[in-house]
Amino acid sequence: MRTSDQPIHPQSRIGHVHLKVADVERALDFYCGVLGFTLTQRYGKQAAFVSAGGYHHHLGLNSWQSKGASPPPPGHTGLFHLAILYPPRAAL
Numbered sequence: 001m002r003t004s005d006q007p008i009h010p011q012s013r014i015g016h017v018h019l020k021v022a023d024v025e026r027a028l029d030f031y032c033g034v035l036g037f038t039l040t041q042r043y044g045k046q047a048a049f050v051s052a053g054g055y056h057h058h059l060g061l062n063s064w065q066s067k068g069a070s071p072p073p074p075g076h077t078g079l080f081h082l083a084i085l086y087p088p089r090a091a092l
Contacts, residue, residue: 015055015058016055016056016057016058016059016060017058017059017060017082018059018060018061018062019059019060019061019062019079019082020062020063020064020065020066020069021061021062021063021066022063022066022067022068022069022070023063023067023068024045024046024047024048024061024062024063025045027048027061028048028050028061031050031059031061032050035084036052037050037051037052037058037059038050038051038052040056040057041056041057043062045063046062046063046064046067047060047061047062047063047064048060048061048062049061
């Protein structure tokens with residue numbers, strides 16, 4: 001593995017992530033209905049963007065090449081894990 005001479009700053013943050021989903025409505029039900037993100041923009045039935053705290057979008061959800069698709073089998077390329085950090089339970 002190659003290591004940079006100038007590592008990323010420890011306070012760096014990721015602006016947004018785009019996820020390929022099989023069903024945009026189902027994804028919105030989860031990210032907005034369960035986790036509490038806010039829908040900020042829609043592109044028909046093919047894509048939606050959700051946010052927390054007024055940012056333009058933290059997550060892009062699209063089905064452009066994945067509508068109705070099954071999850072990839074184990075051992076195949078794809079996103080395995082996404083972590084969302086919430087405040088302590090008492091603050092919620």
